[in-house]
Amino acid sequence: MRWHFLDSGALPGSEQMAIDAGLMDRARETGEAVLRVYAWAEPTLSFGRNELARDRFSPVELQREGIGAVRRPTGGRVLLHDHEVTYSVTAPDSHAPTLAAGYLAINRLLRRALERLGVSVSAAPPGRTIRPTGAPCFAEPSAGELVVNGRKLVGSAQLRERGALLQHGSILLADDQPRIGTLSTVETPSVVPAATLLQALGRTPSYDQVRDALAAALDDESSYVGALAAASAGEYAGPHRARFASAEWTWRR
Secondary structure, three states: OOEEEEEEEEEOHHHHHHHHHHHHHHHHHHOOEEEEEEEEOOOEEEEOOOOOOOOOOOHHHHHHOOOEEEEOOOOOOOEEEOOEEEEEEEEEHHHOOOHHHHHHHHHHHHHHHHHHHOOOOEEOOOOOOOOOOOOOHHHOOOOOOEEEOOEEEEEEEEEEEOOEEEEEEEEEOOOOOOHHHHHOOOOOOOOOOOOOHHHHHOOOOOHHHHHHHHHHHHHOOOOEEEEOOHHHHHHHHHHHHHHHHOHHHHOOO
């Protein structure tokens, strides 16, 4: 299977989600995989596909605080995207026939990238099922997520649909996640702080440094064939833009 790399930079949350969904279409059409790196044009809450949000957050208050909101195509729980580097992988699901196999294959790429930065991570052991309406995403790791000293560093979620998979997630530079509790209209349980690259390294690497480490990890793959043009990804995103930009989708639950 052929791999491409794409750096999308900072864009609004709805556009980033549309690109991820569009690259799933591309994976179905071409049989190729894409490792993408991106950031967020403004601090943004993202809700899991089936997560309750309407009774927990106020769109008016979020707007007043300068916080965007978007609903992901994948599951999982609420995240605040700000001081992080976000990655996504889209591929034919034949690349990894099961959810666990997908996490394992993608984690190998992520681990190589983090090791290039000087961070040693491990995979969280199997544990109880994480409910989509529980505490925020970084409160506790799901099985297979990458942790430092038991604390989640990379929060990931995966969708498998019509012959393609999407896995995307956040690599934290600093821990903004406690702010979710201050933005919520209901009481949010206190949680153990997340792991961050700042804590792991004693410094905060730049977006470019994390991006380059991910690109170098992919370059180790014998099937890597080069960068994907941003314009091509944008074309695939087109059919998905209206859904992810709509309040009906974001606040549907």
